[in-house]
Amino acid sequence: MTLDDILANLFPAGHDVAAGPDRLILGTGRRRNGGTVQVIGIADGEPLGIAGVLPLAERVLRVIAAGDGAPILVMVDTCGQRMARRDEMLGLNEYLAHLAKCLRLASWHGYPTVGLNYGKAAAGAFLATALATDILVALPGAEPAVMDLPSMARVTKLPEDTLRALSRTTPVFAPGLAAMAEVGAVAEVWDPRQPLDAQFEATLANVPGHDVRDALGAARGGRRLTADLVRRVAAQATGGAHVAAS
Amino acid sequence: MTGMMIRNEATVASASWFLASARERLTGILDPGSFVEFLPPSERVRSPHLAQFDLPAAFDDGMIVGRGRLDGRDVLVAAQEGQFMGGTFAEVSGGKLLGLIRAAIADPDLPRSILLLLDSGGVRLQEANAGELAVAEVMRAIVEARSAGVAVVALVGGRAGAFGGAGLTAATCSRIAISEQGRLGVTGPEVIETNQGVEEFDSQDKALVWSVTGGRSRRLIGGADAYAEDTMTGFRAAALALLDSPPPFDLLTLQAEQERLAERHALFGACESAVEMWGILGIADPEAVRDMDDAAFVAIAAGVKGMDHDAR
Numbered sequence: 356m357t358l359d360d361i362l363a364n365l366f367p368a369g370h371d372v373a374a375g376p377d378r379l380i381l382g383t384g385r386r387r388n389g390g391t392v393q394v395i396g397i398a399d400g401e402p403l404g405i406a407g408v409l410p411l412a413e414r415v416l417r418v419i420a421a422g423d424g425a426p427i428l429v430m431v432d433t434c435g436q437r438m439a440r441r442d443e444m445l446g447l448n449e450y451l452a453h454l455a456k457c458l459r460l461a462s463w464h465g466y467p468t469v470g471l472n473y474g475k476a477a478a479g480a481f482l483a484t485a486l487a488t489d490i491l492v493a494l495p496g497a498e499p500a501v502m503d504l505p506s507m508a509r510v511t512k513l514p515e516d517t518l519r520a521l522s523r524t525t526p527v528f529a530p531g532l533a534a535m536a537e538v539g540a541v542a543e544v545w546d547p548r549q550p551l552d553a554q555f556e557a558t559l560a561n562v563p564g565h566d567v568r569d570a571l572g573a574a575r576g577g578r579r580l581t582a583d584l585v586r587r588v589a590a591q592a593t594g595g596a597h598v599a600a601s
Numbered sequence: 602m603t604g605m606m607i608r609n610e611a612t613v614a615s616a617s618w619f620l621a622s623a624r625e626r627l628t629g630i631l632d633p634g635s636f637v638e639f640l641p642p643s644e645r646v647r648s649p650h651l652a653q654f655d656l657p658a659a660f661d662d663g664m665i666v667g668r669g670r671l672d673g674r675d676v677l678v679a680a681q682e683g684q685f686m687g688g689t690f691a692e693v694s695g696g697k698l699l700g701l702i703r704a705a706i707a708d709p710d711l712p713r714s715i716l717l718l719l720d721s722g723g724v725r726l727q728e729a730n731a732g733e734l735a736v737a738e739v740m741r742a743i744v745e746a747r748s749a750g751v752a753v754v755a756l757v758g759g760r761a762g763a764f765g766g767a768g769l770t771a772a773t774c775s776r777i778a779i780s781e782q783g784r785l786g787v788t789g790p791e792v793i794e795t796n797q798g799v800e801e802f803d804s805q806d807k808a809l810v811w812s813v814t815g816g817r818s819r820r821l822i823g824g825a826d827a828y829a830e831d832t833m834t835g836f837r838a839a840a841l842a843l844l845d846s847p848p849p850f851d852l853l854t855l856q857a858e859q860e861r862l863a864e865r866h867a868l869f870g871a872c873e874s875a876v877e878m879w880g881i882l883g884i885a886d887p888e889a890v891r892d893m894d895d896a897a898f899v900a901i902a903a904g905v906k907g908m909d910h911d912a913r
Contacts, residue, residue, distance in 0.1 A: 406870075409863055416856055438793045440802040444813045444878070445869055446824040446862075447787045448768030449913075452740070453858050456773060459744045460855055478724075478733075479787045482769055486737035501729035509795065511726050513654065527650050527692065528729040538730045540737070566741050568734060569699070578731050581696040581738075584646070588666060588700025591639040592677070593708045 356494060356547055358398050358430070361473055364551040365428075366392070374398035379407055380430050381414055387552060393418045396430030396471075396484070403480035404437030408450040411484075415457040419464050426467045426559055429458065431485045432474025451479050455487035462489050467562040469555070472497040472532075472541065489562045492543045492554075493532055499541065500530030526577040537577025539568040614834045618758045619782040621833075623665050623680035623688075626718050626759075629833030630840065631669035631678070638667040640697055648693050651686075654727050659685050664694035666701040668712060672841055677705055680718035683761030689725030690766050695735020702742040705751050714844050715746065715753045717774060722789065723765020736766030740773045747775055747850035754843045756836050758783040758829060762814065765789075772824075775847035775913065778839035779816035779825040781895065786814040808891065812875035817890055817898060821879060822865060823908050830895050848911035857912035864907075882906075 356364075358380070362372050365384060372382030372394045380396035395411045397403055418427060436447060462468050470485030472493040477500050485491050485499075493499065504522065507530075508515040522529030526537035535541045542561075545554045569585060572578030613629055621629065627636055640646050642660035651658045663685035668677050679698050681688035690698075698717075705711050724732035743753050755771040755778070757763045762784030763771045771777050771785060779785060790804035790813070803809060812818055819825040829839035848854050869878045879887035882905050890898065902908060 405862070405866055409859070409866065412855075412859055413863075416852070416859055419852055420856075436787050438788045438796050438801075440793065440813060441870075441872075443786045443788060443793070443802075444818070444872070444875055445865060446772075446785075446819070446822065448763075448785060449772040449824055449858075450862055451787065452769045452772035453855070453862055455740055455769065456744055456850075456858075457855055459741060460850070460852065463744075463748060463850075464852070479765065479769060481733065482737055482740065482766060486734070487740070501724055501733045502726060507726050507729070510792075511654070521653060525650070525653070527731050528727055530729075534730055538734055540730065540734045566738055568738060569696075572731075572734070578692060578734070580649070580692050581699065581731070581735070584640070584693065584696030585700040585703055588639050588697055589704040589707065592668065592701065592704040592711060 356473065358473070361494070361551065365555055367552055377407065379410055381410065384428070391425045392428050393425050394428045394430060397433045397480070400432055400434045400475050402435055402437040403433050403451070403483060404439065404442045405445055405447055405450045408454045408483065412454045412457045415461055418466065419461050424465055426469060427458070427461055429468065429470045429484050429488050431470060431472045431476045433477065433480045433484070434475050435477035435481070436479035451483035454483040458487040467559055469558055469562070472499050474498065477501060486540065490542050490558060491540060492545055492558055493541045494545055494547055495532070497532050498530070499532060499535045503530055534577065537572070537575045539572030539575060539578055542571065615832050618780060618831050618833060618836050619760060622684065623682040623718060623720065626833070627665060627669070627678060627680050630837045631671060632673065635670035636667055637669065638665060639701065640666065646693055648691055648728065650692065650728050656727065662691065662693035662697070663688055664697045666697045671716070671837065674714065674844070675712035677701055677712050677715045678718065679715070681720045681759070683720030683759040686725055688721035688759065688761045688767070689723060690721065690732040690735045691725035691728040692731035692735065695732060695739065699735060699738050699742055702739065702746050706742065706746050706749050713751050715751060716840055717753065717755045717770070719755050719757050719763040719767050719771055720759025720761045721763055721767035722761050723767055733766065736770060739770055743770070743773045744850050747847070752776070752844050752847035754778065754840055756829070756840060757785050757825070758816070758831060758836060762786070772913070776827070776843040777825040778827040778829045778836060778843055779819050780829045780831040780835065781816045782831055783816040784814040785819050785824065790814070812891070818875045818878070821882060821902060821905055821908060822869070823861065823910055826909070826913070828899060828902065848913055854912060857910070861910060861912040
């Protein structure tokens with residue numbers, strides 16, 4: 356589905372959301388109940404650099420300051436953070452973290468945040484946007500990944516075929532939507548044959564009040580250890596030194 | 602005997618943070634005998650995923666978490682071992698760190714300070730999805746801890762630096778301390794060179810790499826809040842100075858950060874080099890920043906505006 360198709364389907368009551376020449380998505384959608392949804396995002400696989408972060412974060416801060424409690428939808432199709440010497444020199448890590456913090460602050464102020472991965476999503480740009488929301492959903496065909504297999508083969512110095520074979524048996528590193536859902540990063544995959552507005556409303560009604568991704572990963576079997584490790588560390592921290600975790 | 606002990610302690614205190622292991626850093630920064638580890642190596646909590654890549658596992662997975670005292674104050678601590686799998690975020694290492702921060706959120710009787718001794722290239726590719734998600738969970742937990750009144754301080758000065766998810770994690774903390782050798786960023790120079798070409802970033806040019814991601818430049822443009830000498834005492838002093846009065850995590854702080862980052866973009870957006878940025882900051886001889894000693898750097902930095910802020 357194209358961005359325009361998705362938006363028309365999501366907001367049959369109307370919207371003014373569009374991707375600008377910089378491929379940044381900004382706008383407002385109308386819900387059937389008369390309420391609004393603030394939409395930010397990044398389109399067409401564009402990398403997210405410092406120039407892209409500033410308007411997106413500014414919009415989130417304005418929404419919080421306005422105080423109307425409208426949900427925020429973060430639409431993501433990005434190949435990752437911008438890889439440029441200048442962006443690094445100016446402290447891209449601070450810019451990306453700033454956007455993630457703004458989204459977390461919105462949740463803290465009671466604005467439900469929903470991530471929608473409809474294209475690519477990778478690395479630092481993924482952390483700054485979709486992975487900083489309360490709940491992340493995806494459309495079939497989305498390609499979330501930390502790194503593609505050829506690049507991964509280069510960095511790990513393992514043959515690409517070996518990685519491809521391994522990726523069929525373990526979701527822990529395999530690029531793609533199925534693996535990201537199994538580890539608990541993607542909560543739901545929407546059905547494009549059904550109206551998206553109803554699925555968005557259902558997702559909104561299911562926004563968890565705390566981070567459930569470790570529990571989700573354990574339940575789905577793609578990330579079995581995290582939830583248990585969290586519990587064991589907390590037990591030892593709270594119970595003093597070396598209390599056996601039961 | 603006594604003289605020898607004093608000499609040993611002095612050696613530890615002046616030992617290089619950059620060259621030390623994660624455990625040596627914890628010993629060097631905390632009050633003697635105060636460190637208690639959670640899920641210590643004796644519990645053999647290791648990655649179940651490395652074997653399929655024919656890689657050895659470690660009984661702490663390169664992440665040490667626990668509590669101790671810093672100049673008498675109770676603190677929670679986490680230290681990454683940069684020499685094991687590049688100090689990377691993975692399922693076990695990430696889960697241990699997440700557990701520590703969530704414990705601080707849930708139990709107000711635990712110390713209200715967390716020190717993160719970062720030394721990490723980012724996400725462990727062999728466990729990429731679990732590692733990426735661990736970073737997202739840790740970032741979320743850090744802001745929730747800050748909202749609950751916990752000061753979270755990142756210390757950056759290890760051989761792996763703080764890149765990728767570790768770079769974002771550092772910038773999510775209340776404060777950051779960095780040394781001259783500390784490097785902080787997102788994409789490492791080698792990866793930029795591989796993807797964009799040597800004309801974009803020559804990763805073999807050490808001076809260039811240092812000027813783009815290194816501790817002095819980060820401190821001068823406000824990307825770090827304290828400059829630490831590359832010793833145990835140096836980082837101990839920096840951590841102590843940063844633990845008091847951390848910026849609150851609220852709308853005013855993030856609005857101020859928005860303004861700070863927008864202003865940096867406006868000021869330096871056209872700069873081709875870090876030396877150009879330092880010149881704009883009013884440093885009379887920016888070329889000299891690289892070769893001066895720590896004391897001279899601190900003296901010069903003291904005159905730079907905008908370096909100290911609560912906008913994080």
